[in-house]
Amino acid sequence: MSDQPRDTIESLFQEKRIFPPPAGFAAQAQIQKAEYERLMTLAQTDYEGFWAEQARAELQWVQPFTQILNASNAPHYQWFEDGLLNVSANCIDRHLPERADQAAILFEGEPGDLRRITYAELLVEVSRFANALRSRGIKKGDRVVLYMPMVPEAVIAMQACARIGAIHSVVFGGFSGDSLRDRIIDAEAAAVVTADGGHRGGRVIELKAVCDHIIDDCPSVHTVFVLKRTGHSVRWNPARDVWWHEITAQVSADCPPLALGAEHPLFLLYTSGSTGRPKGIQHSSAGYLLGTILTMRWVFDIRPGDVFWCTADVGWITGHSYVAYGPLAAGTTLLMYEGAPMIPDPGRYWQMCERHKVSVFYTAPTAIRALKKQGDEYPARYDLSALRLLGSVGEPINPEAWMWYHTHIGHDQCPIVDTWWQTETGIHMIAPVPGVSTLKPGSCGRPLPGIMADIVDNQGHPVCAPDQGGFLVITRPWPSMLRTVWRNPQRYIDTYWKMFDNRYYISGDGARRDADGYYWVMGRVDDVLKVSGHRLGTMEIESALVAHPRVAEAAVVGRPDELTGEAICAFVVARGARPVGPDAQALTQELRQWVGEHIGPIAKPATIRYADNLPKTRSGKIMRRVLRAVAAGHPVTEDTSTLENPDIIRQLQGD
Ligand code: PRX
Numbered sequence: 001m002s003d004q005p006r007d008t009i010e011s012l013f014q015e016k017r018i019f020p021p022p023a024g025f026a027a028q029a030q031i032q033k034a035e036y037e038r039l040m041t042l043a044q045t046d047y048e049g050f051w052a053e054q055a056r057a058e059l060q061w062v063q064p065f066t067q068i069l070n071a072s073n074a075p076h077y078q079w080f081e082d083g084l085l086n087v088s089a090n091c092i093d094r095h096l097p098e099r100a101d102q103a104a105i106l107f108e109g110e111p112g113d114l115r116r117i118t119y120a121e122l123l124v125e126v127s128r129f130a131n132a133l134r135s136r137g138i139k140k141g142d143r144v145v146l147y148m149p150m151v152p153e154a155v156i157a158m159q160a161c162a163r164i165g166a167i168h169s170v171v172f173g174g175f176s177g178d179s180l181r182d183r184i185i186d187a188e189a190a191a192v193v194t195a196d197g198g199h200r201g202g203r204v205i206e207l208k209a210v211c212d213h214i215i216d217d218c219p220s221v222h223t224v225f226v227l228k229r230t231g232h233s234v235r236w237n238p239a240r241d242v243w244w245h246e247i248t249a250q251v252s253a254d255c256p257p258l259a260l261g262a263e264h265p266l267f268l269l270y271t272s273g274s275t276g277r278p279k280g281i282q283h284s285s286a287g288y289l290l291g292t293i294l295t296m297r298w299v300f301d302i303r304p305g306d307v308f309w310c311t312a313d314v315g316w317i318t319g320h321s322y323v324a325y326g327p328l329a330a331g332t333t334l335l336m337y338e339g340a341p342m343i344p345d346p347g348r349y350w351q352m353c354e355r356h357k358v359s360v361f362y363t364a365p366t367a368i369r370a371l372k373k374q375g376d377e378y379p380a381r382y383d384l385s386a387l388r389l390l391g392s393v394g395e396p397i398n399p400e401a402w403m404w405y406h407t408h409i410g411h412d413q414c415p416i417v418d419t420w421w422q423t424e425t426g427i428h429m430i431a432p433v434p435g436v437s438t439l440k441p442g443s444c445g446r447p448l449p450g451i452m453a454d455i456v457d458n459q460g461h462p463v464c465a466p467d468q469g470g471f472l473v474i475t476r477p478w479p480s481m482l483r484t485v486w487r488n489p490q491r492y493i494d495t496y497w498k499m500f501d502n503r504y505y506i507s508g509d510g511a512r513r514d515a516d517g518y519y520w521v522m523g524r525v526d527d528v529l530k531v532s533g534h535r536l537g538t539m540e541i542e543s544a545l546v547a548h549p550r551v552a553e554a555a556v557v558g559r560p561d562e563l564t565g566e567a568i569c570a571f572v573v574a575r576g577a578r579p580v581g582p583d584a585q586a587l588t589q590e591l592r593q594w595v596g597e598h599i600g601p602i603a604k605p606a607t608i609r610y611a612d613n614l615p616k617t618r619s620g621k622i623m624r625r626v627l628r629a630v631a632a633g634h635p636v637t638e639d640t641s642t643l644e645n646p647d648i649i650r651q652l653q654g655d
Contacts, residue, residue, distance in 0.1 A: 029435020110339025140165030149198020172315025280486030291480030394533025
């Protein structure tokens with residue numbers, strides 16, 4: 001994190017519009033002003049007491065905790081550690097028999113197939129798959145990797161792991177075989193759960209085939225569970241592969257939930273950082289679940305009768321906290337959609353909102369921008385009157401996209417909760433409480449009760465003056481925070497704590513706070529890219545590029561992009577002569593394909609430029625700021641006299 005926070009969204013400084021909560025919404029909100037103030041005050045005056053009160057009220061414990069926060073091994077914090085509970089019982093069993101016939105999951109496949117799974121049915125499905133895992137020897141603490149389409153079985157498999165204390169690690173179905181292999185090996189997974197395929201963008205994504213390709217390199221895996229989704233033929237290894245429908249038919253539908261320690265790891269989720277390979281972010285059971293339940297109520301204002309739709313894939317943290325766990329723990333009805341927003345046309349999301357009477361809708365700015373671009377006529381065709389609250393996540397939402405969302409989707413009636421958080425934080429950290437907060441388009445509002453955020457300068461001193469940029473940090477541990485990096489506690493400390501002597505959790509984002517205490521997130525201060533809201537490390541993409549035989553050196557930066565937020569721009573030094581003309585074009589195509597195969601299609605560079613060398617300091621460090629300016633087509637304002645090779649900039653710009 002050598003760079004100072006850079007403001008990537010200048011226009012925010014001009015934003016002056018404000019939106020108080022609509023009176024009708026505020027009157028019915030789960031959290032009203034008096035309760036909000038009580039929570040804020042309690043968290044300020046008795047921080048641990050505040051969290052203990054929440055944990056006692058919201059979670060069903062098999063054995064209550066007596067210890068709240070254990071900071072003796074800081075920054076490896078533990079919460080409620082002598083308590084025992086089961087996450088899956090807290091998401092399913094606790095709602096029975098009251099909600100037995102209520103839909104837990106409504107599902108729509110991309111081809112249009114529909115399913116409705118009640119809480120009673122979900123218990124059976126989860127119990128059967130938990131017993132299927134057990135029948136193949138999976139036990140508490142074993143790691144299970146999921147490589148699944150967005151179908152209910154993805155959630156069922158996650159809940160089944162939670163039921164028996166197995167630790168799941170979901171790998172996004174859009175990642176390549178190489179990415180899948182690295183994650184399986186790092187987690188030393190005993191089993192993989194996949195499907196023959198899934199439907200996405202009008203095509204079949206052949207997940208089992210990708211898995212087959214790499215599974216022999218993963219000696220820890222003894223079983224591959226295969227869900228039949230698309231029905232196309234797949235290769236079969238009878239010693240390792242088992243069909244989901246066959247094995248679940250052979251086991252009991254009863255699987256009592258295992259009582260587990262509050263700190264038992266619920267899951268690992270790999271995410272990109274600025275250096276090295278993706279890190280296995282490790283989350284806890286009780287603290288994590290508590291945060292998801294609270295934010296379902298505080299931020300999404302969940303009430304009986306809601307239909308909640310979070311469009312994120314289960315391969316990302318949003319699909320963990322607000323698909324697989326939070327909505328079920330809160331006892332609501334969750335809508336899941338398998339496919340892409342533009343299939344068969346850009347009205348799909350709005351048609352689904354109408355059909356399923358979605359009341360709370362949560363998506364990413366990149367999707368909002370893409371759908372806005374398609375025209376206002378698509379949402380206008382559908383009855384969106386069941387919607388009462390909208391949400392945004394993954395990157396800063398530009399005020400124009402916010403206004404379109406507010407007007408054309410929310411019909412000026414629905415508050416928008418812009419939620420700032422991360423894989424590591426587990427839950428929303430800075431977000432509006434919609435019955436109470438006045439909204440400012442482009443700002444995620446103020447920290448939630450019990451979340452102590454601040455903005456500090458590069459010495460770690462709080463930045464008190466309004467609108468001054470700095471590092472966004474969290475000053476006190478919170479229950480749903482990551483616990484460590486899987487099998488790499490040093491990396492946990494180095495990445496998140498060391499810079500300010502373990503005093504604060506360092507988010508890696510830059511932000512400013514205005515005179516009203518509202519936070520405006522300005523983007524990453526490190527070399528992490530946000531492409532369509534997905535997090536990618538420049539280093540990962542660079543490593544993939546240099547693994548190609550024709551690449552000698554590569555540097556990757558982001559440039560602003562209207563639709564995807566950031567677009568990937570690669571600067572490549574080829575072996576031999578600098579490619580030009582048709583040779584450069586052919587190599588570009590080959591390298592894009594190559595990166596797609598090594599990481600996944602989302603990591604393909606949008607542009608590749610070739611140079612004889614990269615701009616470097618005399619000590620050999622690549623000047624990324626210079627590359628960012630070149631990529632964005634901005635003039636290079638840096639002092640280039642310290643560069644080893646200042647002429648290279650002209651060559652990079654000349655292309
Ligand atoms: O830069 C911030 C951005 O997304 C990063 C976290 O990415 P990831 O771990 O993939 O989680 C995404 C979903 C929670 C943050 O460091 N980010 C996320 N939400 C917002 C945001 N930036 C601005 N506004 C947001 N609402």
